[in-house]
Amino acid sequence: xxxxxxxxxxxxxxxxxxxxxxxxxxxxxxxxxxxxxxxxxxxxxxxxxxxxxxxxxxxxxxxxxxxxxxxxxxxxxxxxxxxxxxxxxxxxxxxxxxxxxxxxxxxxxxxxxxxxxxxxxxxxxxxxxxxxxxxxxxxxxxxxxxxxxxxxxxxxxxxxxxxxxxxxxxxxxxxxxxxxxxxxxxxxxxxxxxxxxxxxxxxxxxxxxxxxxxxxxxxxxxxxxxxxxxxxxxxxxxxxxxxxxxxxxxxxxxxxxxxxxxxxxxxxxxxxxxxxxxxxxxxxxxxxxxxxxxxxxxxxxxxxxxxxxxxxxxxxxxxxxxxxxxxxxxxxxxxxxxxxxxxxxxxxxxxxxxxxxxxxxxxxxxxxxxxxxxxxxxxxxxxxxxxxxxxxxxxxxxxxxxxxxxxxxxxxxxxxxxxxxxxxxxxxxxxxxxxxxxxxxxxxxxxxxxxxxxxxxxxxxxxxxxxxxxxxxxxxxxxxxxxxxxxxxxxxxxxxxxxxxxxxxxxxxxxxxxxxxxxxxxxxxxxxxxxxxxxxxxxxxxxxxxxxxxxxxxxxxxxxxxxxxxxxxxxxxxxxxxxxxxxxxxxxxxxxxxxxxxxxxxxxxxxxxxxxxxxxxxxxxxxxxxxxxxxxxxxxxxxxxxxxxxxxxxxxxxxxxxxxxxxxxxxxxxxxxxxxxxxxxxxxxxxxxx
Numbered sequence: 001x002x003x004x005x006x007x008x009x010x011x012x013x014x015x016x017x018x019x020x021x022x023x024x025x026x027x028x029x030x031x032x033x034x035x036x037x038x039x040x041x042x043x044x045x046x047x048x049x050x051x052x053x054x055x056x057x058x059x060x061x062x063x064x065x066x067x068x069x070x071x072x073x074x075x076x077x078x079x080x081x082x083x084x085x086x087x088x089x090x091x092x093x094x095x096x097x098x099x100x101x102x103x104x105x106x107x108x109x110x111x112x113x114x115x116x117x118x119x120x121x122x123x124x125x126x127x128x129x130x131x132x133x134x135x136x137x138x139x140x141x142x143x144x145x146x147x148x149x150x151x152x153x154x155x156x157x158x159x160x161x162x163x164x165x166x167x168x169x170x171x172x173x174x175x176x177x178x179x180x181x182x183x184x185x186x187x188x189x190x191x192x193x194x195x196x197x198x199x200x201x202x203x204x205x206x207x208x209x210x211x212x213x214x215x216x217x218x219x220x221x222x223x224x225x226x227x228x229x230x231x232x233x234x235x236x237x238x239x240x241x242x243x244x245x246x247x248x249x250x251x252x253x254x255x256x257x258x259x260x261x262x263x264x265x266x267x268x269x270x271x272x273x274x275x276x277x278x279x280x281x282x283x284x285x286x287x288x289x290x291x292x293x294x295x296x297x298x299x300x301x302x303x304x305x306x307x308x309x310x311x312x313x314x315x316x317x318x319x320x321x322x323x324x325x326x327x328x329x330x331x332x333x334x335x336x337x338x339x340x341x342x343x344x345x346x347x348x349x350x351x352x353x354x355x356x357x358x359x360x361x362x363x364x365x366x367x368x369x370x371x372x373x374x375x376x377x378x379x380x381x382x383x384x385x386x387x388x389x390x391x392x393x394x395x396x397x398x399x400x401x402x403x404x405x406x407x408x409x410x411x412x413x414x415x416x417x418x419x420x421x422x423x424x425x426x427x428x429x430x431x432x433x434x435x436x437x438x439x440x441x442x443x444x445x446x447x448x449x450x451x452x453x454x455x456x457x458x459x460x461x462x463x464x465x466x467x468x469x470x471x472x473x474x475x476x477x478x479x480x481x482x483x484x485x486x487x488x489x490x491x492x493x494x495x496x497x498x499x500x501x502x503x504x505x506x507x508x509x510x511x512x513x514x515x516x517x518x519x520x521x522x523x524x525x526x527x528x529x530x531x532x533x534x535x536x537x538x539x540x541x542x543x544x545x546x547x548x549x550x551x552x553x554x555x556x557x558x559x560x561x562x563x564x565x566x567x568x569x570x571x572x573x574x575x576x577x578x579x580x581x582x583x584x585x586x587x588x589x590x591x592x593x594x595x596x597x598x599x600x601x602x603x604x605x606x607x608x609x610x611x612x613x614x615x616x617x618x619x620x621x622x623x624x625x626x627x628x629x630x631x632x633x634x635x636x637x638x639x640x641x642x643x644x645x646x647x648x649x650x651x652x653x654x655x656x657x658x659x660x661x662x663x664x665x666x667x668x669x670x671x672x673x674x675x676x677x678x679x680x681x682x683x684x685x686x687x688x689x690x
Contacts, residue, residue: 007167007202008131009053010164014159019144020051023049023054027047027142028045031056035134039068040065057202069120074115075090075116087102095118131175162187164180164182192256221254226242231259238289238297239292258308259304260314264299271329274411275400284318286302332398335399336398336411341395342390342391357516360393367392370389370505372386372389374453377501392432413427432452432455438484453486453497456482457503460506465510488534531556540563544570547566548563562682564633566633569638574642578647581644589675598672607654613646616643617674623639624680627639
């Protein structure tokens with residue numbers, strides 16, 4: 001079957017930059033799905049995206065669909081013919097629906113019963129006749145929250161469509177898409193190459209656009225921007241800090257990138273660098289530079305969308321625009337420092353945290369008490385924790401954070417240092433928000449740890465107490481992320497903290513709120529359930545998690561130590577036999593008429609195998625006791641692995657359900673001792689992948 005290259009280009013007014021990569025990928029996926037559904041073969045699709053276009057190059061696309069057999073199944077043969085062999089109305093109706101006589105129908109089995117069957121081979125349609133419909137369907141499937149209309153037609157898209165290229169081989173497909181007639185004429189750079197670009201072959205698309213001063217490939221343009229920015233930074237004897245999200249956004253704003261370096265007044269370096277960076281990044285889409293000591297340099301790198309004949313003028317224009325932005329940041333910083341953070345505590349009473357949970361002041365008071373409790377539990381300085389919690393939200397009332405919300409915590413750190421607060425309190429004001437996202441760093445100071453925990457636990461307790469836990473994909477207060485943050489701080493910083501006690505302390509903060517009900521059990525379950533995904537990301541099997549969760553350690557740190565011990569145990573050669581034995585023991589004990597004694601009696605042991613198991617259990621308990629006490633679960637399970645041989649011998653040689661009731665109960669007691677020994681770490685009977 002012959003094939004040709006296909007080019008699709010949807011030319012638009014400027015597309016939203018943050019959505020451009022998503023729209024481009026979705027267009028490729030949606031159109032590929034259309035081709036596959038139509039049975040058309042093709043090579044890997046290449047996608048292109050610039051501020052003014054979405055395009056796809058589909059190499060070696062079939063020029064027509066393969067022939068297809070249309071199948072129709074009718075009634076069962078038994079119902080299709082009467083006792084006299086004549087067709088029933090059911091058979092005649094099925095034949096009419098197929099447009100044939102009953103005699104033309106075949107009889108086939110569908111795997112269960114024999115039925116009437118009709119199959120006809122249908123020739124495939126020419127690809128050229130299908131393309132417009134498939135493209136329209138793919139465009140309609142793009143994730144566009146709010147679509148626009150333009151002109152007098154009723155077509156809708158993310159931005160008005162200005163032109164459409166639809167080239168199959170060297171032939172233009174005669175069709176209309178989004179109100180535009182399809183052609184082979186594209187457009188180059190709006191200013192540097194305004195003349196129409198006539199495309200002669202899909203494979204020449206990138207070269208043709210480059211001749212029109214457009215780098216069509218998003219990834220190529222992104223790499224070129226990175227190269228230029230890094231080269232400019234080297235010229236300025238600095239290191240460009242390239243935020244990946246900003247790089248994506250800038251790539252989506254330009255078609256022909258040209259990096260230019262500007263300078264700002266060194267007086268602005270007195271302002272915290274985070275404020276300068278936010279101002280340059282958010283408002284001007286600029287990259288900042290650091291020196292070898294990670295100090296910010298008085299330069300910025302911006303991207304122009306054209307090759308100017310007078311770059312100095314462009315640079316001067318950018319410097320003129322960025323100066324007042326930095327001046328605003330400097331003004332906010334100076335004004336904010338005139339009033340210590342502590343003077344803003346009462347202002348927190350004017351900001352509602354949540355309608356039924358009170359103001360930010362109320363939250364700060366709850367967090368203050370909770371932070372003190374957690375600090376005592378961890379043997380930290382409770383006075384520092386209380387002071388940090390009291391000041392924790394005060395920077396939200398400053399002009400700087402009002403203008404740059406992403407600086408919350410960071411500005412609290414700088415203002416607290418200026419106010420003469422201890423360094424640890426200042427650090428805690430920033431660290432309370434850590435981790436901000438998956439893989440982010442954790443608090444490093446003791447006070448920062450307890451404040452980070454208290455902040456999250458208070459929010460989780462309040463929302464659960466109101467009966468507003470996350471549902472499905474809805475989690476407006478980011479409680480799942482908060483719960484995972486709690487677990488990461490406790491586990492990765494090895495804090496010996498009881499989760500139920502911490503949750504109970506958080507719940508106690510709402511004792512005077514009649515709308516908040518006790519939800520400690522639900523909260524603990526919710527937080528522990530986050531561990532399932534946490535360990536899945538570490539490639540730890542689900543059955544290992546279930547084995548530990550079955551005994552539900554109170555401390556997440558202890559939970560983690562047991563998880564690692566069980567994962568190690570599961571890889572031992574003895575694991576499968578002991579997991580199976582534990583499962584067998586569990587089943588035997590569940591079926592017993594009554595609970596066996598706590599300990600077996602040595603005097604009632606008769607068989608050599610049961611005596612050997614009893615002795616091995618005694619030795620293993622003695623060996624593992626100090627290991628369990630010091631939370632050395634991996635070593636304890638390794639010691640328990642030595643029980644495999646006596647356990648195997650016991651089941652091979654001893655009849656558990658002996659006729660003598662006393663003997664039977666004693667043997668059940670022995671098995672119960674075995675079961676309880678392993679349950680001190682986990683329920684290994686739940687291990688399946690061993």
